[in-house]
Amino acid sequence: MTTTSTQVASPPELRAEVLAALQARARPSLYVTPACTPANAGCLLVVDSDGPYAHGRVVGLAIPAPAPGTGWRLGCTRCHDPIGEDDSPRGVCTACTADRAGQ
Numbered sequence: 001m002t003t004t005s006t007q008v009a010s011p012p013e014l015r016a017e018v019l020a021a022l023q024a025r026a027r028p029s030l031y032v033t034p035a036c037t038p039a040n041a042g043c044l045l046v047v048d049s050d051g052p053y054a055h056g057r058v059v060g061l062a063i064p065a066p067a068p069g070t071g072w073r074l075g076c077t078r079c080h081d082p083i084g085e086d087d088s089p090r091g092v093c094t095a096c097t098a099d100r101a102g103q
């Protein structure tokens with residue numbers, strides 16, 4: 001048996017685990033995918049693929065808890081600060097949104 005680092009779609013069990021930990025509103029359009037930027041290594045991007053966005057709407061970053069097996073939390077895709085699904089419509093915290101708007 002060999003293991004590869006090939007990125008594949010996250011298995012359904014992982015998706016279920018992550019979405020349950022994040023207490024996301026359950027809906028079939030939500031999926032998780034490995035975050036591909038180095039700063040987000042080990043994290044999963046949570047995407048809502050339903051709607052007018054070709055590649056889905058980013059809900060946020062699923063960040064593994066520091067202690068193994070203690071779950072996941074939803075964080076800002078830019079700074080990893082905790083965010084809420086409803087107050088961060090693009091998966092970016094208020095501070096980062098303001099930061100981006102001010103430049």
Ligand SMILES: [Zn+2]
Pocket residue numbers: 076077078079080081092093094095096097
């Ligand atoms: Zn942020």
